[in-house]
Amino acid sequence: MSTVKDRLPPLSQLGPFIALAVACTVFGLTTDNFFTAANFSLILQQVMVVGVIAIGQTLIVLTAGIDLSCGMLMALGSIVMTKVAQDFGLPTPLAILLGIGATTLFGLLNGLLVTRIKLPPFIVTLGTMNVAFAITQLYSSAQTVTEVPEGMTWLGNTFELAGNPVAYGVVLMVALYLATWFWLRDTASGRHVYAVGNNPEATRLIGIPTDRVLLGVYVLAGLFYGIASLLSVARTGVGDPNGGQTENLDAITAVVLGGTSLFGGRGVVLGTLAGAIVVGVLRNGLTLMGVSSVYQVLITGILVIVAVTVDQLSRKGGR
Amino acid sequence: MKFASKLALSALALATTAAFAAGEPVIGLITKTETNPFFVKMKEGAQAEAKKLGAKLMTASGKKDGDTAAQITAIENMVTAGAKTLLITSSGDAILPAVKKAQAKGVQVIALDSPFEGADALFATDNYKAGILIGQYAKAALGSKPAKIAMLDLFPGHPVGAQRHNGFMTGFGLKAHDAKSNELSATPETVCAGDTDGNQAKGQTAMENCLQKNPDINVVYTINEPAAAGAYNALKKAGKDKGVIIVSVDGGCAGVADVGKGVIAATSQQYPLKMAAMGVAAGVEYAKGGKKASGYVDTGVTLIAKNAVAGVDSKDVQTGTDLCWGKK
Numbered sequence: 001m002s003t004v005k006d007r008l009p010p011l012s013q014l015g016p017f018i019a020l021a022v023a024c025t026v027f028g029l030t031t032d033n034f035f036t037a038a039n040f041s042l043i044l045q046q047v048m049v050v051g052v053i054a055i056g057q058t059l060i061v062l063t064a065g066i067d068l069s070c071g072m073l074m075a076l077g078s079i080v081m082t083k084v085a086q087d088f089g090l091p092t093p094l095a096i097l098l099g100i101g102a103t104t105l106f107g108l109l110n111g112l113l114v115t116r117i118k119l120p121p122f123i124v125t126l127g128t129m130n131v132a133f134a135i136t137q138l139y140s141s142a143q144t145v146t147e148v149p150e151g152m153t154w155l156g157n158t159f160e161l162a163g164n165p166v167a168y169g170v171v172l173m174v175a176l177y178l179a180t181w182f183w184l185r186d187t188a189s190g191r192h193v194y195a196v197g198n199n200p201e202a203t204r205l206i207g208i209p210t211d212r213v214l215l216g217v218y219v220l221a222g223l224f225y226g227i228a229s230l231l232s233v234a235r236t237g238v239g240d241p242n243g244g245q246t247e248n249l250d251a252i253t254a255v256v257l258g259g260t261s262l263f264g265g266r267g268v269v270l271g272t273l274a275g276a277i278v279v280g281v282l283r284n285g286l287t288l289m290g291v292s293s294v295y296q297v298l299i300t301g302i303l304v305i306v307a308v309t310v311d312q313l314s315r316k317g318g319r
Numbered sequence: 320m321k322f323a324s325k326l327a328l329s330a331l332a333l334a335t336t337a338a339f340a341a342g343e344p345v346i347g348l349i350t351k352t353e354t355n356p357f358f359v360k361m362k363e364g365a366q367a368e369a370k371k372l373g374a375k376l377m378t379a380s381g382k383k384d385g386d387t388a389a390q391i392t393a394i395e396n397m398v399t400a401g402a403k404t405l406l407i408t409s410s411g412d413a414i415l416p417a418v419k420k421a422q423a424k425g426v427q428v429i430a431l432d433s434p435f436e437g438a439d440a441l442f443a444t445d446n447y448k449a450g451i452l453i454g455q456y457a458k459a460a461l462g463s464k465p466a467k468i469a470m471l472d473l474f475p476g477h478p479v480g481a482q483r484h485n486g487f488m489t490g491f492g493l494k495a496h497d498a499k500s501n502e503l504s505a506t507p508e509t510v511c512a513g514d515t516d517g518n519q520a521k522g523q524t525a526m527e528n529c530l531q532k533n534p535d536i537n538v539v540y541t542i543n544e545p546a547a548a549g550a551y552n553a554l555k556k557a558g559k560d561k562g563v564i565i566v567s568v569d570g571g572c573a574g575v576a577d578v579g580k581g582v583i584a585a586t587s588q589q590y591p592l593k594m595a596a597m598g599v600a601a602g603v604e605y606a607k608g609g610k611k612a613s614g615y616v617d618t619g620v621t622l623i624a625k626n627a628v629a630g631v632d633s634k635d636v637q638t639g640t641d642l643c644w645g646k647k
Binding site (some may be wrong): 146237241242243245 | 353354355356359382383474475511512514516518519520523527528529556573645
């Protein structure tokens with residue numbers, strides 16, 4: 001049970017947390033208003049959409065796959081839920097379920113194409129990314145949906161915790177991370193995800209239904225994208241057909257910064273959360289410093305390469 | 320005659336051109352995207368004008384802004400299919416070699432909305448002027464209070480983004496680069512700058528971060544109306560939506576509606592339909608043996624504001640709604 005975990009070198013697990021600590025220290029020393037509870041609350045709200053998308057992405061990367069469609073699926077989900085509420089006056093919970101249902105269905109489609117027709121995930125999700133984008137544009141006529149029922153934006157509201165504002169959506173994000181972490185670490189079905197990513201052939205031979213595990217992972221990822229759709233609506237107060245265009249690469253960035261191996265089978269989902277927060281901290285801190293956004297792109301790019309290098313070197317060392 | 324000899328080099332081009340030569344003039348419209356309401360309106364304008372003047376219109380687009388590969392393919396295909404005039408909203412300078420090749424075959428190339436080098440003519444909004452108008456408005460609306468401005472830009476290095484940004488600052492009475500520069504100016508009054516990609520969610524994030532940097536921001540420049548809606552959402556959540564002046568550029572129907580609701584104080588409205596109609600007319604003129612269009616034609620920009628301010632000309636929301644693009 002613990003062999004996979006024992007092989008994980010501490011550096012790839014600690015990496016995102018070290019990067020986070022360094023970034024926070026630098027911004028804390030160079031700006032006046034970085035180290036405030038309100039600012040951290042804000043950063044967490046800014047990363048909650050990508051953060052939840054990245055949970056789904058982590059699961060898929062753990063199986064040595066990749067999902068390019070996640071951002072577009074998020075946009076599709078938010079258009080479906082806001083538009084059915086606006087056009088047909090459906091009750092809010094039903095509208096939300098339809099939105100999440102749409103992304104989950106696409107997750108199922110991704111999973112079926114990967115497991116039944118044995119297509120590479122990269123190509124499958126490249127295709128479904130485009131299909132989802134087109135459906136989103138056609139269904140919304142490329143118009144932002146602005147009439148959003150109040151119940152759909154509730155997760156964007158904040159409550160006071162020891163005098164500090166905390167968004168309900170951020171609580172949900174953290175809860176989803178903890179639940180996924182527990183599932184992957186401490187349940188048989190969670191360990192199967194690692195096993196499939198490590199060595200699908202051996203996993204199949206010892207009697208684990210690899211295709212079923214894979215299919216489950218893609219469906220579950222679709223579900224997470226649907227929850228991210230709701231969070232996006234809650235945060236912006238609209239259904240935006242032009243959302244989600246960079247979120248696929250943003251989510252992959254969070255996963256890689258978080259120390260999950262792109263070769264599959266290794267990684268901890270909590271690292272992904274740290275990875276997502278690192279990106280948010282850089283964006284926020286550099287704005288506070290008045291530094292051009294190009295440097296944010298530069299630093300993120302360098303961090304990704306460092307993270308992948310650490311993974312590659314530790315992988316060689318493990319052999 | 321040079322044109323004819325070049326054509327003879329390509330049997331395919333000769334055949335297809337000959338097939339169309341006797342019929343109606345063929346005009347190609349290539350936009351950045353198919354879905355942005357701005358380009359939808361542009362296509363509508365071109366189709367209506369083509370129908371009116373008896374021209375055949377072909378259309379194509381990239382998948383998103385920056386998708387030059389799709390635009391290059393479209394240029395090649397349309398020239399092969401016999402188009403004598405191409406109307407292009409360029410996604411980037413990567414299309415320039417393909418444009419040159421088309422021109423060498425006698426095709427007239429007109430830039431709509433976004434300028435690029437080597438185009439025979441440009442029919443577009445004066446984005447610098449669009450910026451100046453909202454800058455003047457913001458300055459007059461703010462009055463004598465010291466300005467603390469957030470600049471919510473597109474992304475670095477985009478000419479239209481720079482023109483609106485620097486135009487706004489000039490209109491506001493701040494020192495800024497001229498219309499030719501691609502660099503974003505900054506002065507002590509512009510207390511914060513952030514990128515939005517012209518997108519609502521990113522506009523909100525940028526504004527939130529700017530409010531952390533300086534909670535006293537009282538003027539917000541935005542690259543377009545979705546970014547302005549995002550900025551307003553951030554201000555509202557921070558309880559600062561009153562007393563902050565948001566200005567923008569575009570004049571889409573959703574944006575004009577936001578002006579009516581007081582979300583956006585003023586916006587500079589531009590006219591995609593007019594750009595396309597003028598382009599088609601120029602194409603028909605050229606096909607009839609007339610001259611190629613040339614130079615820059617300003618398709619006009621109008622300041623739309625709910626509350627007019629002294630010393631700055633503006634039109635009311637009703638006028639803006641009548642002329643807006645997108646779904647009313």
